[in-house]
Amino acid sequence: MARNTYEAWIPEEDSSEVIQRVDQMSAVEALASPESMSSNTKSIPRSAGVGVAVVDKGGAYSEDTSTNDDIVLTAKKLGKAIRIAEEDIDDSLANILATKQKDWATSYAKLLDNATLAVSAAPGAGVPFASVYYTLTQTDAALGYTANDNVTVAASGGVTYNNLSDTLGDVEGGDYFDLSRTVVIAHPSFRGVLRTIKDDQGQPVFVQGQGGDRGTPDTLFDLPCRWSLGCRVSATATDAPTGKPVLIVANADYLRLGRRSGPESIFIDGRDGLSALTDESILKMRARRAFALSHPKAAAILLGV
Template structure:
């Protein structure tokens, strides 16, 4: 039976307080630490402008003219989605709403993990399908002639035994030494593997570096004064994955956990279409042949890094 393309007017945008959106925003670390941009088109260009310097001008003196160049990066929205068939015999009508809500929340959580992995840890070049975006890891391990960034300049890698106070201090100092550093804009994103390692780190006075506090009813983790967001997507992988499968190994091996120092001003999350869903009843169309309802969910998002120099990443080898 041939497919008929129709205007999908039945799609419902998930309310920002809905279970599915809460599941997504709670799970996605990149959503929390990156700068949010509303995309009015499928492709959006974002300026990468060098800081404009100022001079001290004597009375009556001429203004000097700025000579720095402007550059742009393009971010492209990619569609994430899934369809679920539901046999009418398997779900009683009075339980269907709860069942759909749970499935949508699960999809939102999975979407967040895959989005984070695509934004943070994929080590391959963007291709629009298995590699939706140029990830933070890819940006920091690749030369960028436009900004003068040297490949791997802000990347560090070591075995578990070498993840020490000095190693963490060195990583954070990379971002601090950047011309783009602003303490209010900087956060850490890390794979949960680092929780155990951070709990064991102490300063020279024997005081723990990893602290926990409650702010506004929410548990907030910090290390050396920087807030930490945890993401299962913060692992190296060759393609965007919800659950990164790989034992890890040398640099760039799938499965290596990542800890990234991220500058919000130079990290992007693009919002083209919010998470939305539609239920196609099994009473008409091709679904009428099998008595199956179909739940479809989708979202269109983008991610990118504007200035690689503003960030730093630590790769845990063989973990």
């Protein structure tokens, strides 16, 4: 098999299997509002809205007093180095590099969703972003939000119709509700539970979509559902979370995903440098992303059992 040596990071093309796998596996990459970043940080405005009042004929217009501020997105690098024996590259009939790239894409998708949606700790070591879960468990007096206002916890008996209704109601009752942009993101373990829940008329609240990714999506109370293996609570960002499953209802416009670069890769040939002593080549893959929930009242969480 021919071997190529690259001297720079090679970005994945939009049609590549890596990008397709990421879009398929990551709810955040697929649904969040994207922000292009040309530097490590980017400040984006957060408007507090504009009021409207009745103006009498010939009367003076009252001035809006809403307070505006901004959010700073800071890009963090999510990556991995993969060491591959030259014999595996030379002897394998399959393209082992392409296989490893797709495997990385799967793990990256789960890690990104976990880091942005379900990590319980503040940003720091092993925690790149303030996740939706973390944000909703903190008080933000400036925004008029009290810790856990938009968090519903299922009892030990399991998720109920009222749990789901309360979670949606937390978003629907606020100023940031937009039916056309509201989405549900949940761990797949909710699927079995949701299939058993019906409303007072005996109608299922969860309807499975038809036609796969290109057909109609799964819906919960008529809202589109996306499933993410990263939606389990974790103390730090991981591609294999094991905590309680999470269901999130959010206005996707307020899930702000900064894209600095990637996914991209670089191949370091085993015949060059120190790696030449081991007959091993190194494939490095990375993506630089930033994330913020731009207003806590635009999202709500149901914590499963």
